[in-house]
Amino acid sequence: MSTFQDNFINILKTNGLSITRQRQLLFDLLQDQDPLSMNELTELVGTTIDRASVYRIIATFEETGIVRRISIGWKFKIELSEAFVAHHHHLTCLSCQLVVPINQEKLESFISELADINNFQPIQHQVEIQGYCQRCQANRNIA
Amino acid sequence: MSTFQDNFINILKTNGLSITRQRQLLFDLLQDQDPLSMNELTELVGTTIDRASVYRIIATFEETGIVRRISIGWKFKIELSEAFVAHHHHLTCLSCQLVVPINQEKLESFISELADINNFQPIQHQVEIQGYCQRCQANRNIA
């Protein structure tokens, strides 16, 4: 059934890592939600996982390619990697923090082109846009 | 002569801020170098400027539009604002840290388009590409 879950277990096993209650819980949280900051993660797990462990687990998740770090403005958040969710970027509302994923083939090819022009071999890239969503634009006009 | 220097002084005066040794030194550093992290800045100035002052000065530089924060990967760095250098993005070499500015009108209009499609009013955006520069690509083939 749950390809996500199988995939998760496989990655852990492949890397010789145990499936622990803590790792499973963090994975579940990331599966259900928009990108989360370390703060949001530690608050969501409350006292069920020690803060130090949250940091260590997210670090191994990064190393094994389960999650990736994305920068929203100049802070960063954690989200499931391309092993689970297709490559994409984000639009973030400066007012209500709404996050909308962007998935545009034209953008991707344009990025590669830019690297080529500068004789760079592109490995990764980030595109983040901040602005106001439709709802918040309306609210701002009222206020 | 130095338009940069004049512009800097003007912005400070316009905002009723003094021209101090510390502010001048930080501005000079940012003028000479690629984007710098807060850490790099505090290390470059060593004991000549207190850490608290570096933070305060960069904060007022941001407020008055002398510098802006950019995200390189998921960290951030400081660079001169558009009052000194045209709006641009960066290509960063993962091996030698070379930073190459990108300035592409097509990219800018593409970004606005993406926001529009999603009914967002775009305010700001970041585009960062990491890869290997020509020289480092060559070195990697040898090794």
Added chain:
DNA sequence: TTAATAATTGCAATTACGTCGCATTTATCT
């Protein structure tokens, strides 16, 4: 199913990063 062993976690302590209040110093204005 259980014992052995290897990995992981929680806890406490520590470091790093950024901020704040206040006394002293420095720049500006006349």
Added chain:
DNA sequence: AGATAAATGCGACGTAATTGCAATTATTAA
């Protein structure tokens, strides 16, 4: 040059992130 206002340095503080180590938990093989 002196008065005044602003900025800096210093020390203390709060929060974020990291580390070492003992206790716990997962895995492996009998």
